[in-house]
Amino acid sequence: MIRLAGVGKTYEDGTVAVHELDLDVAAGELVVLVGPSGCGKSTTLKMINRLIEPTTGHIFIDGSDVTTVDPVHLRRGIGYVIQQIGLFPHQKILRNVMTVPLLYGESTATAKQRASELMDLVGLDPATYGERYPHELSGGQQQRVGVARALAADPPVLLMDEPFGAVDPVVRIRLQEEFLRLQRDLGKTVVLVTHDIDEAVKMGDRVAVFATGGRLAQFGTPAELLAHPADEFVEDFVGATRGLRRLTVTPIDRDHLEPLEGVTTGDLGSAIDVDATLEEALAAMLRDDKPVVGVKDGSQFVGVLTPAGIHRQLRESLR
Template identity: 85%
Template sequence: MEPTGSQAGTQHAASEPMIRLTGIGKTYPDGTVAVHELDLEVGRGELAVLVGPSGCGKSTTLKMINRLIEPTTGTIEIDGDDVTRRDPVELRRGIGYVIQAVGLFPHQRITANVMTVPLLYGESKRTARQRAEELLDLVGLDPKTYGGRYPHELSGGQRQRVGVARALAADPPVLLMDEPFGAVDPVVRVRLQEEFLRLQRDLGKTVVLVTHDIDEAVTMGDRVAVFAEGGRLAQYATPAALLAHPADDFVADFVGATRGLRRLSVTRLDPAHLEPMDDVKAGELGTAIDLDSTLEEALAAMLRDDRPMVGVKDGARFVGVLTPAGVHRALRASLVE
């Protein structure tokens, strides 16, 4: 079973952090505290999501990682290197950065936009073009069809894909994303989220993503950092732990009263929670579901077919059945970090 969303970075959690923020704070000259003494670690290959209400410091934190905003206090380490002592321009060239507005050069064609970073690194035009075409294909845009177009000739979702391709052009180990899918309609947004999770499975980048949408946070993140007003980190946990055990009333209110249902959407099936097929009678099962389905998809299948259980297949092979008792076991097991 391929891990997605909250499973993708579990294997990296025990390794040395790729990003470590220690005592990071940002206070502006007028006394406004944007971020308050933040300690945060992101594992190698992990996708961490910063979420919270407007003005809580999540975007400021993201921009301090690549020093678009200079921290007032604390240290920032990337792969063990204190980046507060490095040249900021050199630092940013080694970190992918994707923003909601995309920021493509309107006078350049799409391939030329993606070629920008490799050319800055001294690559030949031939090598940079080859890299750009490979990345456009990777994000689902045929370079022969889209490479010669200008940004205004693409849809919002297509421009967002180009922005991701350009951020990956230098093969950075770290990717920062600030509301990357916020400017597109809900249907396209879900498709882009799924596409990016597929890319993340293949590439294994260390990603920090900012969003204001708790559904996006728990769908995308291996771990989710909930920020409160005043730049305070209220909780940092896996989606399952966050939804099951909010740290305080603020987190519980922000996550919402439907957090129990959200847990179903972030918890995937596991063979250990299935019952054997031996005692199942013909006609008791409806449409079978795949082993990589979520509990939400499993329950939807039970309700749709009006059955007390659902068959589970791994490819063409049946591996067992899921019952409501199995759903309960899976939810309890998901809390073990």
Template identity: 80%
Template sequence: MDATRSGAPGDDSAPMIRLSGVGKTYDDGTVAVQELDLEIRRGELVCLVGPSGCGKSTTLKMINRLIEPTTGRIEIDGKDVTGEDPVQLRRGIGYVIQQVGLFPHQKITANVMTVPLLYGESKSVARERAHHLLELVGLDPATYGDRYPHQLSGGQRQRVGVARALAADPPVLLMDEPFGAVDPVVRVRLQDEFLHLQRDLGKTVVLVTHDIDEAVRMGDRVAIFAVGGRLAQYATPMELLARPADDFVADFVGSEHGLRRLSVTPLDVAHIEPLDGVSVGDLASTIDLDSTLEQALATMLRDDRMMVGVKDGPRFVGVLTPNGVHRALRASLER
């Protein structure tokens, strides 16, 4: 890839993050990442996933130069970051890790104020921003602001970690197994809340996970790494599940890839049947037109019904049946 083709900073047509021929080889000869070419669009959420030791976390840490690449070029918003001061670079990039990394001796508001204060903001402005961000991640500052990290649950600490990462209003947010340390129920809720937050803020996010279900659920695109730091496939969740690039990807995605496709396949009016002969009162539940097939099927199973009503805003548009789910899945394979 020709690295000289980068757009100017702020150019919406240029990738927000571009890795060109990036590799990492340690002094003992261990190859962590091989000649990686990767482009991440502005406002996109990309998940890096793969088995242990495949280079996904190393790649993330090379973006903000916690680890220095051996070869290649890394650009953020058109600028080669390998020529920048690494401390200044990291202050402009949000970073969230599994262990959260909050300062245990500081109260929650003070933890979130850290980065704005480093940038020279007054205490009053930094405190106001911290309170706004805590509200944004669903924590009432009046309730939680004066608590210490050990007084919060794991899920609450993770929210504070996200708030602190957003405190400098960074264009790029790096997340390393951010939801891995919380129980499965809390994890799904945090994933949903973060996706809503991401849609509102439009940050460019790179998220490392070992969980293929999390990757296909959250990612606009997913990069699957193989052991030895090889990029095996980079595609949308739909492409990944429908057309694995090789046997390694097929095995990693697993035999359940057909079921996983339900979670990334949206409803389509073409697969919804009219309400002929069915009244809204006959329907136990309804779902929105922007739901996935997984949500639709779960509603049918929960209510023990062979159809579910579909709404587009306040308007009923028809019903979805198991036959419609099957047609939608078949259509997704043909895209």
């Protein structure tokens, strides 16, 4: 869906913001750009919808070079969510979400119906919140409105620049989970920028780690990134706790389950789904103060997972 080929941005004073970037994002994929401040990740995002023009290289969306199309037309087909949200303060919430469909020439009735559906989708009852003004909503609610407005034209591509950075940690986690649910339902092609490695490995199908000077240091799945950092910079950036972070991105492997036979009832606490992560398995053991956790596929038990099984699975993934 999106391909960057040799894309670079050098400013007039000689500052290199992005250095010869090659990057691809598959249709329906959520790719996260992460790195320290000033490494070019937001610049890269803005070059995709030509808020910033690249100095070198080409950017393709669905096979078309974006530098050859009208930038206003291009942006109307790309959803864009920013940390500051950018809602119109003088317009009520429902009208804010209706903005893009109305720009496309939709009737007021059609735009209103679409806006109401999207407010429902992001967890805001249009009857309750549609007639309020932005200042009457919390930061987290405003961020949800920003996502709904970005989706209003049903764009195939969604660009998100630090979308959850302006809210407190508890709300941020809820927004992340809500957006992941939306992404599973809608299957948009998403490029998301963050400086938070925890957010990157939680949200991304793949993660692009940017180094200072606009250099792409590594591009891979969260599991690959945590298990096999490409260089010292990436290893330092993902941090000393990358072993723990691997638990969050590693799904349970049936091959490391042990049979239920021989496990006493007293050793077994609550059961988790076979699609859960190793983090969820370990959390269940600690929560129930049990040495094993049962694993179910639907209503059927398929085995138990022990701390030794978790260790074996993590060790094998390093090979």
